Amino acid sequence: MSARARVAVVGAGRMGTGIAHAFTYSGHPVTLIDLKDRSADDQERVESTAMNTIRDSLSLLSTLGVIEEAWVNRIMDRVSFFGLQEAPTALKTAEVVFEAVPEVLDIKRETYAWISSWVRRDALIASTTSSFLVDELAHHVAGPERFFNTHWLNPAFLIPLVEVSPSECAGQEQTRHLLELLRSVGKIPVLCKASPGYIVPRLQALVMNEAARIWEEGVATVDDIDTASRLGFGFRFAVLGLLEFIDWGGGDILYYVSEYLRDRLGDDRFAPAASVRRNMQTGRLGMRSGQGFYDFSNMSTESYRMETLRKFVELLRHLELLRPPVVE
Numbered sequence: 001m002s003a004r005a006r007v008a009v010v011g012a013g014r015m016g017t018g019i020a021h022a023f024t025y026s027g028h029p030v031t032l033i034d035l036k037d038r039s040a041d042d043q044e045r046v047e048s049t050a051m052n053t054i055r056d057s058l059s060l061l062s063t064l065g066v067i068e069e070a071w072v073n074r075i076m077d078r079v080s081f082f083g084l085q086e087a088p089t090a091l092k093t094a095e096v097v098f099e100a101v102p103e104v105l106d107i108k109r110e111t112y113a114w115i116s117s118w119v120r121r122d123a124l125i126a127s128t129t130s131s132f133l134v135d136e137l138a139h140h141v142a143g144p145e146r147f148f149n150t151h152w153l154n155p156a157f158l159i160p161l162v163e164v165s166p167s168e169c170a171g172q173e174q175t176r177h178l179l180e181l182l183r184s185v186g187k188i189p190v191l192c193k194a195s196p197g198y199i200v201p202r203l204q205a206l207v208m209n210e211a212a213r214i215w216e217e218g219v220a221t222v223d224d225i226d227t228a229s230r231l232g233f234g235f236r237f238a239v240l241g242l243l244e245f246i247d248w249g250g251g252d253i254l255y256y257v258s259e260y261l262r263d264r265l266g267d268d269r270f271a272p273a274a275s276v277r278r279n280m281q282t283g284r285l286g287m288r289s290g291q292g293f294y295d296f297s298n299m300s301t302e303s304y305r306m307e308t309l310r311k312f313v314e315l316l317r318h319l320e321l322l323r324p325p326v327v328e
């Protein structure tokens with residue numbers, strides 16, 4: 001794969017334009033492909049909407065002082081748009097293809113058949129599906145050893161995380177290339193087995209539905225639930241991972257709260273996870289006991305604690321929520 005691999009993105013909607021933005025921003029030539037059979041007018045409309053979306057997000061970065069205004073055109077110059085008729089020529093030179101068509105199995109299937117018939121034999125192919133399992137889709141791709149799911153988060157040009165699920169037959173070399181490519185454009189890939197909801201959508205589905213239930217039960221208003229999500233929940237999880245947070249606060253607390261909630265709310269969805277229960281039984285309670293999901297035995301927990309608090313303070317400063325003390 002060349003240093004600035006030629007990237008094709010099939011599907012020019014929300015995710016497709018975001019992925020195209022991420023690659024052109026980092027110097028890659030990008031071909032944005034719309035495979036829908038359209039009238040010339042409709043094609044023109046789709047092209048102009050997609051290109052304007054990328055331009056607008058670049059302009060926003062310029063307005064915010066992240067890039068110079070003069071760079072917007074230079075970055076845009078690396079993106080070309082192709083409709084169904086010209087798409088085969090455009091796809092033939094691609095070294096990596098991201099599929100970002102609607103979450104409809106038949107459309108995905110047709111798209112892979114089309115991609116497979118035009119793309120280079122050694123090009124990497126990645127879906128962006130939010131729900132289908134990579135191994136179910138791999139059957140529809142010629143050369144499944146180069147097939148992956150890359151679950152980008154919305155907006156794809158800004159959110160650093162990409163959850164990468166290699167298909168069962170994905171090659172090690174291909175996996176390494178894909179991870180390197182994502183890192184080279186500033187993304188932070190995590191590997192994840194083909195499992196429903198991967199990591200983020202699975203966590204989000206639980207938390208978002210729970211927020212909706214809290215509202216349905218009249219426990220709090222929409223505004224208050226969202227203030228709590230932003231400033232109590234999300235705030236700390238921008239600094240600490242979820243498992244890290246269990247160790248930080250103490251696995252015993254989570255265990256007791258989970259048991260209480262399960263009994264009082266009468267629902268097993270609150271029951272402690274088997275590993276949380278096991279950690280409780282074996283005294284692996286996290287930072288205080290030296291072991292939990294993490295091993296704290298060979299580190300200075302005091303420095304770790306101070307570093308975490310420093311990040312909280314920085315975040316509060318950024319949110320303009322840091323207050324001076326009363327000294328008089």
Ligand SMILES: NC(=O)c1ccc[n+]([C@@H]2O[C@H](COP(=O)([O-])OP(=O)(O)OC[C@H]3O[C@@H](n4cnc5c(N)ncnc54)[C@H](O)[C@@H]3O)[C@@H](O)[C@H]2O)c1
Nearest residue numbers: 011012013014015016035036100101102103128129130154
């Ligand atoms: N929107 C999100 O928040 C999000 C987040 C992560 C992953 N995803 C996944 O990304 C993929 C794309 O989602 P999106 O939100 O960008 O969708 P979208 O509807 O914004 O874009 C889909 C694109 O495919 C085109 N298209 C429509 N019908 C087609 C057809 N029959 N054949 C070929 N192209 C067709 C559309 O014109 C559009 O350009 C989905 O698999 C989705 O699950 C979405």
Ligand SMILES: O=C(O)[C@@H](O)[C@@H](O)[C@H](O)[C@@H](O)CO
Nearest residue numbers: 130152153154200201204205
């Ligand atoms: O966070 C995202 O952008 C994605 O995970 C999406 O696929 C989506 O928000 C789902 O989590 C919705 O449940």
